[in-house]
Amino acid sequence: MRSDAGGYHSYYPPPPYHLPIQPGIIALRPLNLSDIFNGAFGYIRANPKTTLGVTTIVVLIAQSLALLLQFGPLATSGILEPPNLTGPDPDVSVLVGSVLGGLAGGLATWISMILLSGLLTVIVGRAVFGSAITIGEAWQRVKGRLPALLGYTALESLGVVLLVAAVAGVIAVVAFVLNGWLAFAVGVPLVLGTVVALAFVFTKLSFAPTLIVLERLPVIAAIERSFALVRHDFWRVFGIRLLAVLVAGLISGAVSMPFSLGSQALIIMGGSAGTALAGLVLAAVGSSIGQILTAPFTAGVVVLQYTDRRIRSEAFDLVLQTGAGRAPASPAESTDDLWLTRRP
Template structure:
């Protein structure tokens, strides 16, 4: 059979075809250019590598995946994510436990002052008015005492939420470096994150407003049904709306999991982060939901075990306290237990979210090849590897 000429679109008859094929690592992944280091003709004796194993894992007999930091640069399993979420704390305790301790302690002190101040001003911490504090007869509490309690509780919640936003952003920067085996100081982490605090607050506020609107609409519809049809129909409608809202909140919570991480690591805006989080989670919803749920359960068990002694002692002291000072000590003990629990679990939760995000990019965008570039030291800053191309 006579080979076609090159003019006809076929191979050049004068060229000697290579007996070797271009291996997968030289071809690159779909949508990527072939490796620039591939010369075209392997050396004599070259044997093609075996086919990749399932889910991107190396086949038997090949060296393990490159692991410059806390994770191997390949698709991650559950054990990879959980182990790395603990390992990065051990490798950089100053910027994890130290940073978490600073933020949590400051937030707890501010929240405690916001709570104790109004309570003391209205006499609710005084033993002579203990009934207003809830030990004797809560129904006798004055309107000013109730308002003070509500305002102080709201102020404490807001303070804790703001501290959580700041802390999650700082820990995200720490995990981003730990992927490459690098560490980051507290000052440098703050420098990286402080310009992203406004978008972080924005996405949190948007989520809070959206949840409030959905709840308000559901309550309004149930109230209208109660007025028009009756109490029984309103009860049924309320149950249906409650289940629907729970499912919707779980769905949105999962789909928006990566928005804060994207704001910090990819340095994009609020709406872009929300859209990209949806895109990354869409094809891996149940995996992301399951791992996040398991992480919350693990963190909750650990936190409960740590805070239980503080809470128990604080409640006992609060019940038998006869002076204002003793009651203040009880409140401080309860707050201290919460702070210790958060210091232990916050780095773990942040690590799980960031590493899940990295895993989704590896699976959806072949991001492990990009990470390998940074691991080999061929870029100026590994922080820039997290950025996505702008079109």
């Protein structure tokens, strides 16, 4: 500031401060909620061909397989009506076939979503440095980690099944040995406790798939490291993850609602097997569009939360800034190794 002859004061701008490096979708510094959400949308805008392309391919293949496995055998047999289970000649085999087909379709969807999560994780990892990646390159990065991703998800699913089965078993035993009201009194807090326990464990395991892909860790090591990263920031990780799920759910629900209503109208009012099948296909289309729009966002939030935790707990921004400094003159894949954990 200076004073001129007339007594007026002139103000000079303060000296420029060092701005955080931002080669890609985020500034390489600790992130806030806005940074994470903007980055989760930003990498889609930065590389829409690969991000939306890979999501569309995986989701459409998964939905098509689910429909074929569930309704293909029934359609080829000309049986799309509900099976007769009470008459003199019950169609139990039809029901069993439909259930097995549904389970097979669910398995196909489950595997495809694991693959999609891994592919999107690689895309976000590159986008942090402002580098694009093709679908083929993303597949080359993920295919070697797919067994570990499948193993982790299978272990996680088995744990959920065993916990839910144990809770259901305790409630059933109490109801059988004592009475229904006591089973209800025991069951309510037990179920609520199970929900809390699952939310706690899932939050602690939030980064395990990301660690398997970006740090190339085995399953158990990824689980241990995810627990360690979340340990001192549990509520922040839980809150941002929950908010992201709610946002994705609202978007997906708004997009798929018209398709769902049209599907129900066709099934209820159609009166024929063909219209019923058309209604199911319409519902699958709506579900596919919802997943295509929201799966990249959800994956982006998880990877950027993981990045933020490493920046806050390990000064990882210094490593990322080193990579950002050499990225323009180096191949894009040269930054992939920066995600690896460096232990003494």
